[in-house]
Amino acid sequence: MESQQQAETGKNIQRQRWKQDPEGVRANILEVALKEFADRGLSGARMDEIAAKTRTSKRMIYYYFGDKDGLYRKVLEQTYREVRTGEKELMLDHLAPKEALRRLTEFTFDHHSKNPDFIRIVMIENIHHGEYLKHSDLIRGLNQEAISRIEAIYDKGLDQGVFRSGCSPLAIHWLISALSFFNVSNRVTFSLLFGDALHNREGQLDLRSQVADAVLKFVALE
Amino acid sequence: MESQQQAETGKNIQRQRWKQDPEGVRANILEVALKEFADRGLSGARMDEIAAKTRTSKRMIYYYFGDKDGLYRKVLEQTYREVRTGEKELMLDHLAPKEALRRLTEFTFDHHSKNPDFIRIVMIENIHHGEYLKHSDLIRGLNQEAISRIEAIYDKGLDQGVFRSGCSPLAIHWLISALSFFNVSNRVTFSLLFGDALHNREGQLDLRSQVADAVLKFVALE
DNA sequence: TCAGTTATGTACTGTTTCGTTAAATTGTCA
DNA sequence: TGACAATTTAACGAAACAGTACATAACTGA
DSSP, X not given: OHHHHHHHHHHSOOOOOOOOOHHHHHHHHHHHHHHHHXXXXXXXXXXXXXXXXXXXXXXXXXXXXXXXXHHHHHHHHHHHHHHHHHGGGOOOTTSOHHHHHHHHHHHHHHHHHHOXXXXXXXXXXXHTXXXXXXXXXXXXXXXXXXXXXXXXXXXXHHHTTOBOSSOOHHHHHHHHHHHHHHHHHTHHHHHHHHOSTTTSHHHHHHHHHHHHHHHHHHHBOO | OXXXXXXXXXXXXXXXXXXXXXXXXXXXXXXXXXXXXXXXXXXXXXXXXXHHHSSSOHHHHHHHHOSHHHHHHHHHHHHHHHHHHHTTTOOOTTSOHHHHHHHHHHHHHHHHHHOHHHHXXXXXXXXXXXXXXXXXXXXXXXXXXXXXXXXXXXXXHHHTXXXXXXXXXXXHHHHXXXXXXXXXXXXXXXXXXXXXXXXXXXXXXXXXXXHHHHHHHXXXXX
């Protein structure tokens, strides 16, 4: 009886009705893949696992992205794009240079903190020697803006005599990035080795303001 | 003729003479595995590849380390141990606090720079949520010293009135670590996105001194 | 309405990779 | 000298995994 019924349903496979939604499917796959890659790394992520977590099938991943590398590549681009566009909201032109720099630093600190998946993808990309980033012209353009933004603030600060000369906007950006990035990237091991005083709730608020202090003290005069 | 000889040698397998050297074999495996894990990540590294690069066989890896995770665990411990013991050489007691802090910072910067494999293992461990570090009591002990060292310098600086109060040794350590670590960990992507001005030879010398500046300005008075 | 194209589902395949087995040989130390 | 530890070699098994073949449903535009 059981087997009879099985045989019958086996014959008349009742496909579910479905709507075509290529963009939705693509987006859904990318979203799931980002989480999975960020969580397990490039080699650690499993295509079957990603597929299972999408609302579609493995077939579609290969249909849209070719292979695992292709999928990772798109995830990388997408992630950079989202994060960088998220940074543009910030309006600093009307602020005094010191205040602008503090705001920018604290914003970056928070922004990284809120986007751990991005941080982890960048870590993974570094582990893989930037092999995929190398071949993405798209991404390079997005990042020059970050430097210009700082340059504007820095020049203004020089003009007003509140910043010391001899800093480069690139180095300032590096400094802000380093502190904001490390805070997320090494949270786990740092906490394990030294306790979570810097990474619990109050600790983070305090650390953020200390990071801003450090950046300001580095650039400001006296 | 050829095949005859082959058959014969096939029969009398001439084993090479070998010395027993368990410690040597273990060390050799760990060395190769470190490079391989650091280069490819935990999931990316292949046991067969590691085996091929050792002077011994895959069998021995399993003989000594059980499985891939066991091997990785030992690599992790070994790497932390080596790096931390390498840090102990530094003698700072006789220096003035500011000078001591500058030396410590520049030393750490160089030390990380010379140990990219360690950096990469720590990155990998963070990617894996510190799962393996969690279970290693051994490692935790090694790291408290780093804090004490800074505390000694900081307290002396407070006494002498050259450091401001309100910093914590932990935060100072975090700051030094962050900058020294990020310099190595994100070298690839940062260079790709912003050029190698900070990472070519002169760039690194300059950056090191700027990092020390930043740390000193953060801690010092006025 | 129907032909051609795009999108999707199901089941499968071939390979990679971890880990093991088996049996022999050599070194070491009490 | 005998027991035990270390090592070699070669091949195998099973599971995990990336990727594919094939069929079919939905859409589009003429």
